[in-house]
Amino acid sequence: MRAFVAAVIGLAAAFALVLTLSAVGSPPGETSPEPLLTTVPGSQR
Known part of the structure; x- marks a missing residue:
């Protein structure tokens, strides 16, 4: 339940x-x- 509340607070x-x-x-x-x-200039093959 605490993880769910923390996820909701983070998303908000x-x-x-x-x-x-x-x-x-x-x-x-x-x-x-x-x-x-x-x-990088000049590095073309």
């Missing part, structure tokens, strides 16, 4: 965090026009 806290972050919204600004490098 996570849900409240998601709602808070979605209410605040994303910070203002622009994305970079440069693509992100996902590999």
Whole structure:
């Protein structure tokens, strides 16, 4: 029973965090026009 209560409290806290972050919204600004490098340059085979 204690595990169930702890799980409910954890889920409620996570849900409240998601709602808070979605209410605040994303910070203002622009994305970079440069693509992100996902590999080390020059390591192509």
